[in-house]
Amino acid sequence: MHVLRGGIYMNQDCITMEHVGISFQKKMALDDVNIRVSEGEIFGFLGPSGAGKTTTIKLLSAQLRQDCGQISVMGMEPFEDVSRLYQNIGILSDNSGFYEKMSVEENLKIFSEIYRLPKTRIPEVLDQLHLTEDGKKKAEKLSRGMKQRLLFARAILHKPKLLFLDEPTANLDPSTSEDVHDIIKQLNRDGTTVFLTTHDMEEADELCSRVAFLNEGVIKEVGVPEELKIKYAKDRVKILYTDGTVKEIPKDKTAIAEELLSADKEVVTIHSVEPDLKTIFLDLTGRELA
Ligand SMILES: Nc1ncnc2c1ncn2[C@@H]1O[C@H](COP(=O)(O)OP(=O)(O)OP(=O)(O)O)[C@@H](O)[C@H]1O
CATH class of the missing domain: 3.30.160 (Double Stranded RNA Binding Domain)
Structure with a gap:
């Protein structure tokens, strides 16, 4: 479904944040944040350490409640129906861990059972993330890049429509980062909307249809990378x-x-x-x- 906005046909909103604010111990972590993410986008949320990126993902994924403002994720407030929300979103973040002593397949099996997915889904995802040959390997034996792919596998196992990626290439070497970029592009081509936080501007430039600049909890600019470059030429x-x-x-x-x-x-x-x-x-x- 499409709506006309500013003369451009855009997909429907997947995420909206209107005048959202939250503070911790009287310090504003996010202040009057307004963004719209359309279905099918790779939206980049860019900012330095402490800008409020992870806090934003937590608000959008019902891990935190805002102090003020409205949030809608796929047409509902995050806390409105948390189980429905979790059927539709996937999250990859620093603290998404897995069981080190279990194999790749066993790790995925746990989540597959939680989501009641058909048995065919695990081999499908292993294939998608080039992990088929490593299915029997214990998680602790995986390289950093393979671990990241396992986290992706877990995050997309239930085919979420919206994927939150919190600094997905932080601490990865350039070649593994490229693999991760390819995975993100492929998922997006297959229809997944991606909300990506990063402080890597080249990554954002390569992947994102639009970006928001966040500094000290305040959005400074939002736009298409190429248009921003022209605007600030x-x-x-x-x-x-x-x-x-x-x-x-x-x-x-x-x-x-x-x-x-x-x-x-x-x-x-x-x-x-x-x-x-x-x-x-x-x-x-x-x-x-x-
Ligand atoms: N639970 C909390 N209690 C107190 N302060 C918090 C809490 N969570 C976040 N903050 C503060 O809110 C601000 C934003 O933090 P947040 O983790 O969202 O930043 P970030 O942009 O994700 O940074 P990084 O890139 O380092 O992960 C920081 O000043 C942080 O110290």
Whole structure:
């Protein structure tokens, strides 16, 4: 189902947060948070340590109650029907553990029984996450990347429509992170909406249809990565010459004409200078992300 918003057809809202706030010991952890996540998106929730990312996931998944504001997840308040909510969401976070002494299959079997899933589901998920050959291995014997895949397997076992991923590549090496990115993309192609927290801006740029910047509990900006880069583009252009030299000059007709006339070499490209998400975040908050 689609609705028209701002001239663009968008899928229905999967998550909405309106004026949401929560504080711990009188300190605001989230302050007037407003976001909408559409069905089928990979939505990136970006912020440095302590920004309020995990708190947001806890609010959206009925692990915490907000002090003020409204939250809707797939058309209902999280605490309205917690068992229905848990049939529809999957969570992968720091503290999602598994039984170290049990095999991969045994770990999944426990959750499969809780959700009353057909026996065919475990081999299906093992195959999806390239874990079939490791099914009999004890969890404690798995590499870090395999453990992460087991956590994914557990989180998606019951085919949730919405998946919360709390820093899914934190502490993983680049090649394992790439595997995780591929898994996320595949799940999303198969129809899963993904709410992803990260402080890795490149990860967000690669994966997310939209991102929100969160700093000290406050949303500073929300948008499509490419549009944000254009919005915050600096008033400068970069000229690449055939000899490989690059020159950055003001985005001004006269300046560009003078540069090209005086250069005495061929131009390959002229591009406006677009900041990356990391630079935009720094400009908006004065804070580095990593
Ligand atoms: N149960 C709690 N009791 C007291 N303070 C808390 C509690 N949970 C979170 N906080 C505080 O709320 C703020 C946001 O924490 P949160 O864990 O949501 O941040 P985060 O963005 O997920 O950080 P990180 O990337 O380090 O996990 C922090 O200042 C944190 O200390």
